[in-house]
Amino acid sequence: MTGRPDIRRYPGFAAMAALCLAILYVPLAVVIAYSFNDSTSLTNWGGVSLRWYADLFTGVEAPRFRAAAWNSITIATLAATASTIIAAAAAVAMVRGGRFRGKGATFALINLPLMVPEIVTAVATLIFFSTIGLMTGYLTILIAHITFCIPFAYLPIAARLEGIEETFEQAARDLYATRAQAFRLILLPLMMPGVISGFLLAFIISLDDFIITNFVKGAGMETLPTAIFGSVKQGIKPNILALSTVMLTVSILFVTLSYFVNRLGQRSRA
Amino acid sequence: MDEVVAVRRVVKRFGAFTALAGVSLTIGQKQFFTLLGPSGCGKTTLLRCIAGFEDLSEGTILLEGRDIAGLAPNLRPVNTVFQHYALFPHMTVAQNVAFGLKMQGMAPGPRLKRAGEMLELVHLSGFADRLPSQLSGGQQQRVALARALAPSPRVLLLDEPLSALDLKLRQAMRVELKQLQEETGITFVFVTHDQEEALTMSDRIAVMSAGEVRQIGSPREIYEAPVNRFVAGFIGETNLLPVRVASFAGGMARVVLPGGHQLTCPGAQTAPTGTPHVSIRPERMTLVPPGSGDLDASVERLIYLGTDLQVLARLADGTALHLRMQNSARATPPGAGSTIGVAIEEGAARLLAD
Ligand SMILES: Nc1ncnc2c1ncn2[C@@H]1O[C@H](COP(=O)(O)OP(=O)(O)OP(=O)(O)O)[C@@H](O)[C@H]1O
Ligand SMILES: [Mg+2]
Numbered sequence: 001m002t003g004r005p006d007i008r009r010y011p012g013f014a015a016m017a018a019l020c021l022a023i024l025y026v027p028l029a030v031v032i033a034y035s036f037n038d039s040t041s042l043t044n045w046g047g048v049s050l051r052w053y054a055d056l057f058t059g060v061e062a063p064r065f066r067a068a069a070w071n072s073i074t075i076a077t078l079a080a081t082a083s084t085i086i087a088a089a090a091a092v093a094m095v096r097g098g099r100f101r102g103k104g105a106t107f108a109l110i111n112l113p114l115m116v117p118e119i120v121t122a123v124a125t126l127i128f129f130s131t132i133g134l135m136t137g138y139l140t141i142l143i144a145h146i147t148f149c150i151p152f153a154y155l156p157i158a159a160r161l162e163g164i165e166e167t168f169e170q171a172a173r174d175l176y177a178t179r180a181q182a183f184r185l186i187l188l189p190l191m192m193p194g195v196i197s198g199f200l201l202a203f204i205i206s207l208d209d210f211i212i213t214n215f216v217k218g219a220g221m222e223t224l225p226t227a228i229f230g231s232v233k234q235g236i237k238p239n240i241l242a243l244s245t246v247m248l249t250v251s252i253l254f255v256t257l258s259y260f261v262n263r264l265g266q267r268s269r270a
Numbered sequence: 271m272d273e274v275v276a277v278r279r280v281v282k283r284f285g286a287f288t289a290l291a292g293v294s295l296t297i298g299q300k301q302f303f304t305l306l307g308p309s310g311c312g313k314t315t316l317l318r319c320i321a322g323f324e325d326l327s328e329g330t331i332l333l334e335g336r337d338i339a340g341l342a343p344n345l346r347p348v349n350t351v352f353q354h355y356a357l358f359p360h361m362t363v364a365q366n367v368a369f370g371l372k373m374q375g376m377a378p379g380p381r382l383k384r385a386g387e388m389l390e391l392v393h394l395s396g397f398a399d400r401l402p403s404q405l406s407g408g409q410q411q412r413v414a415l416a417r418a419l420a421p422s423p424r425v426l427l428l429d430e431p432l433s434a435l436d437l438k439l440r441q442a443m444r445v446e447l448k449q450l451q452e453e454t455g456i457t458f459v460f461v462t463h464d465q466e467e468a469l470t471m472s473d474r475i476a477v478m479s480a481g482e483v484r485q486i487g488s489p490r491e492i493y494e495a496p497v498n499r500f501v502a503g504f505i506g507e508t509n510l511l512p513v514r515v516a517s518f519a520g521g522m523a524r525v526v527l528p529g530g531h532q533l534t535c536p537g538a539q540t541a542p543t544g545t546p547h548v549s550i551r552p553e554r555m556t557l558v559p560p561g562s563g564d565l566d567a568s569v570e571r572l573i574y575l576g577t578d579l580q581v582l583a584r585l586a587d588g589t590a591l592h593l594r595m596q597n598s599a600r601a602t603p604p605g606a607g608s609t610i611g612v613a614i615e616e617g618a619a620r621l622l623a624d
Contacts (some may be wrong), residue, residue: 167356170323173343174350176368176421189360 018035028248035241042236052242059239061231068227069178072136072207075223079145080153080203086146087153088195092187095161097168109215111151122201122215136218144205144216152205153198156262193261200258204251272298274425274457275320280329282315282481290316291481292329297425297459298474302451305462306468307478314353316478317427320459322346334424344373349418351428355410357402363389363413364398370421388416390405399574408439425457432467444471464506468495470573477501484591494551498623502549504586509550509591515542515621523621528587531564533614537621547622554618555593557581557604563611567591569604579603583610 007013030061035053039046090110094103113121125144126136134140168190172182186194210225217226224247231240275297282290289312296301305313318324320331322343324330326451330337349370364385371381389395392412402410411431417425431447432440448471448494451458462468468475469489476486477500485492485501496502499510513525516532523537525548535548560566567583576597581604593612595601604610 165354165356167352167354168358170343171350171352171356171358172369172373173323174348175417176319176344176373177369178344181373186358 023118031241032245032248034238035245037238037241040117040238042238042241052083052238055239056242057247061239064222064227064231065224065243068222071141071222072224075138075142075202076206077147078142079149079206080199082146083149083193083202084153084157084199088157088191090150091154091158091161091191091194092183095158096166101219110154113148114151114217118148118211122212125212136216137221140216140218141213141221142211145209147200148212149202149205153171153202156197156201156258157191157194160191160197160262164190193264196261197258200254200261204254207247208251273300274299274334275459276328276332276335277320278332280316280331281327282312282319282324283327289481290319293478293481293483294329295476295483295486297457300455302448302458302460302471302473303470304462304472304475305478306462306465306475306504307550308463311478312481313463314429317350317429317461318458320425321348321350321427328541342415344410348422349421349423349426351414351418351426351431353429353431354403355414355433357410357413357417359402362399362401362406363405366402366413367420369417374421383417383422384420385416388420389413391419392416400408407434408443411435411443415447416619419450419454419456422454423456425459428458428460430461430463432462433464440467445469469505476583477504479504490548495620496549496622497620499549502620502622507518507552507592509552509555509593510547510622511550511585511591511619511624512587513546513548513621514539515546518621525619525621527564528585528589529565533564533619535619535621536617537623540623542621548619549622550579550614550619552593554615556613557593557595557601557614558611562608563613565591565612565614566609567612569606571606572603581610583612 021113034042034045036050037046038051039051056062067223079104094107094110097103125140125147129136129140164187169182172186173179177185208225209223210229213223214226217223222230224243228240228243231237273296277293277295277297280290280293281288293312293316299368305316307313315324319326322338322341322345326339330339332338333346333348358369365381367385367388368381371384372378376384386395386398389398392415393411394409394416397405397409397413402413405413411434414581416433428447432443435443444493446466447458447460460468460471472489474486475489475492477484477492479500485497487495492501493505496505496508502508502510505556511528514529516524516526518524518537518541521536522534524532525546526532527548533548537548556563565585567585569583571581571582573582574597575594578594579597581593581595583593585591591612595603
């Protein structure tokens with residue numbers, strides 16, 4: 001057979017792969033395992049327990065975490081909703097708008113935030129807010145999150161939209177639907193998997209963000225990542241491991257959900 | 271008023287490319303009107319102009335006497351059966367069929383009843399609750415038809431609706447489509463590049479090439495009285511013989527065939543431009559003893575076609591000629607290399623305009 005060389009036969013392939021996977025996942029595995037440790041020590045195993053999970057709700061840091069979680073979840077929900085709406089409008093204009101001047105530039109502008117180093121965006125955003133005199137706090141975090149979530153919501157929506165033939169909308173228009181009706185009754189339901197996928201992605205990106213949030217949050221305002229960072233600065237306690245595990249679970253759940261929504265959409269289209 | 275659609279000198283350009291180069295035609299009430307032509311000749315573009323998906327570069331389209339320029343597709347009483355059906359994948363068959371009625375503001379009760387009737391008309395009564403993806407190609411095609419017919423449009427546009435079906439189904443659907451048109455009395459504008467489809471179904475055919483209409487007529491006129499070389503060659507098989515025109519008056523010509531024999535033949539209304547040609551269908555010529563017919567030719571090859579034998583021959587001046595003889599025990603086929611005489615049936619030769 002003259003196919004591609006089988007990469008699995010290369011000398012050292014297995015060892016290299018194992019090493020990469022280990023570097024990626026052993027720390028995560030350790031965090032998850034020790035979050036169930038029944039001991040105040042980070043290194044000594046004291047048996048299985050859920051005490052650190054309980055500690056998240058009842059311990060000394062519980063009020064701080066609860067406030068941070070509330071901020072994180074509401075900001076992520078609002079930011080994901082707003083950025084998804086903006087991204088959907090942008091995607092419809094880009095994919096269905098035909099050819100227009102500056103289309104390439106527009107595409108670059110929408111997706112630039114993916115390429116710009118986050119620290120640069122963070123500094124720029126902070127300078128911007130202080131220049132226009134906006135008090136840092138919940139609102140500044142929300143605005144910043146809406147902004148950087150747009151490209152993440154845009155990509156799955158645009159990809160989905162590109163796969164939908166224009167004849168569906170034309171058929172609707174031909175059958176006496178107005179432009180708005182054709183959008184609402186035909187295009188929107190067909191692009192929904194992309195929209196949901198984009199929303200979930202934006203939600204997770206917002207929930208996880210640290211750098212930009214840390215710059216624009218102002219004093220006394222915390223989201224989960226900044227709260228964790230603040231807590232860790234005073235030494236790592238096992239309750240942080242529990243909180244990290246919870247966040248990891250939520251992230252994995254959302255990304256998986258996003259993946260399956262997309263797959264479901266692809267199947268229904270066939 | 272008898273004409274439903276009047277297309278007047280319509281030009282459509284895409285940038286520098288001219289897809290329709292001044293098309294004029296009129297489509298009558300309850301007609302089955304076919305646009306026939308090779309790929310890329312502008313059939314779909316013309317249909318899209320009538321439906322309202324393309325703006326005209328020049329010219330006008332009248333629908334029942336009214337200029338429809340600038341009227342959005344949803345404001346034109348015209349429905350389309352798309353080439354790949356474009357059934358809404360997230361709606362059931364019944365919802366698809368009722369969509370146009372819903373947009374017209376019909377209440378749910380009446381419109382579902384009407385959708386049921388339309389499905390019955392296309393023999394799909396049991397399929398109302400299925401999704402389009404759960405139907406075969408032929409069934410999807412019928413749903414598309416029912417959906418476009420449900421709002422009783424003034425004109426139904428069909429863009430190669432049968433091209434995605436296999437041969438058997440295509441032949442069955444031809445008959446059904448024609449019946450449906452007669453039952454509903456709706457004017458059909460049907461696009462195809464399949465000449466057999468066009469000949470069997472149409473009341474009138476417009477033959478197009480390169481953005482122009484080359485001839486409009488009944489199937490019989492198009493086949494038996496083509497006016498130019500494109501139409502003669504595109505529809506069916508034909509022989510094109512170069513001739514010299516001895517006299518020409520009132521659509522009748524006296525022509526001199528290669529070999530010197532003279533023939534009177536009907537032809538185009540205008541005198542031919544360039545080298546004049548006559549078109550003769552292979553089945554309208556018969557084999558006769560050499561010297562006793564209109565032409566003499568030498569046989570090059572015999573091709574067995576089952577019911578027929580095809581005889582490929584060549585005239586003395588090199589022009590290829592093909593004719594048919596019935597495959598029967600009574601007629602002995604000529605051998606390759608032998609000389610044959612060819613008699614042309616009265617009126618079978620047509621003088622072409624170009
Ligand atoms: N939107 C467009 N932009 C540029 N050129 C186009 C556009 N639509 C059609 N054309 C061109 O116009 C010509 C006619 O196209 P049209 O689709 O009408 O052909 P057709 O007769 O329907 O062919 P087919 O039998 O292959 O469907 C083609 O050469 C095509 O490339
Ligand atoms: Mg076409």
